[in-house]
Amino acid sequence: MDHDDVLALFDRQLRRDVRADSVSARVERDGAVVRQVGEPHDWNGVLWSDVDEASADRVIAEQVRYFGALGREFEWKVYAHDRPADLGKRLAAAGFEAEPEEAVMVAEVADQAAEVALPEGIHLRPVTDAAGVDLVTEVHEQAFGTSSALLRRRLLEQLAADTGTFSMVVAMDGDVPVSSARMEVNEGTEFAGLWGGGTVAAWRGRGLYRALVAHRARLAADLGHRYLQVDASDDSRPILQRLGFTLLTTTTPCVRRPDAQGRRVAG
Structure with a gap:
């Protein structure tokens, strides 16, 4: 894998030329930025920018005014x-x-698509209905300790759209959900994004994360994608490194709330 080539491909396919990741959102190209705009439960924010020292403050102020007029919290990645x-x-x-x-x-998808044995008593349940989404959000709240209300609404919308670019899976211990994950892809790109991988505390360290990566890799291979991509936390980064993932770059989500007051915003 050539780092510079893959980074350039990532910037082009998943930032500059990206498609909206929700049926209720749209991608807009506004001069120096590419942004996604949707409902409050969607991801709203700036995906890519082409600014320099002379233009950055002006463009930032323009985006603050734009999203502020919509009353939207938004993120600049x-x-x-x-x-x-x-x-x-x-x-x-x-x-x-x-x-x-x-x-x-x-x-590389091909390096991750091998079958991985599940722990005894665990089976994978593909999510195809609202009951399955409830299982995903149950794991999310236990694994990350945060509310999943907005996530649930977004996942239900994506499931109903049935575009073939989105899938979820839950690892079940009998009738109890213990791990879950999803995959989102942009048609026409070489990347499949792995999101939301989480495991409840009692089941960590038993291979479920690895098994769900392999499961999604096989799905990505069937769809013809070459690369898997993850925005990894400090917790998941070492696991992914052991699985053969490499660091492409880092990203810092910068969040602006509608009532935030900047100390300095150029007009």
């Missing part, structure tokens, strides 16, 4: 290779709050 180098500091000055840095990890 800042990648380590984005310019200008102080983009994150400029966003902070405009009222954005930086969340923990994530590692963008990638792997």
Whole structure:
């Protein structure tokens, strides 16, 4: 895998030329930025920007005004290779709050698609209905300790759309959900995104995360994608490294809430 080539492909396919990841959202190209705009339960934010020291503050202020007029909280995903180098500091000055840095990890689909044995008593349940979504969100709340209300609404919408670019799976211990994950792909790209992988505390360290990566890799292979991509937390990054994923870049989600007051926003 050539790092620079894959990074350029990532920027083009998943940032500049990306499609909306929800049926109720749209991708807009507004001069120097590519952004996704949707309902409050959708992901709203800036995916890519082409700014420099002279234009950055002006473009940031334009996006603040745009999303502010909609009453939307939004995220500006800042990648380590984005310019200008102080983009994150400029966003902070405009009222954005930086969340923990994530590692963008990638792997060849073919290297991950081998069958992985499940722990005894565990079976995988593909999610095809609202009851399955409830299982996914139950795991999410236990694994991450956060509300899944908005996630549930978004997942139900995606499931109803049935575009063939979205799938979810739950690992079940009998009738009890213990791990879950989903895969989202953009048609016409070489990447399949792995999202939401989480396991309840009692079942961690028993191979479920690895099994769900392999399961989704086989789905991605069937769809003709070459790479798997994960925005990994500090917890999942070492697991992915052991599975053969490599670091492509890092990203810091910078979030702007409608009532945030920037210390300095150029007009």
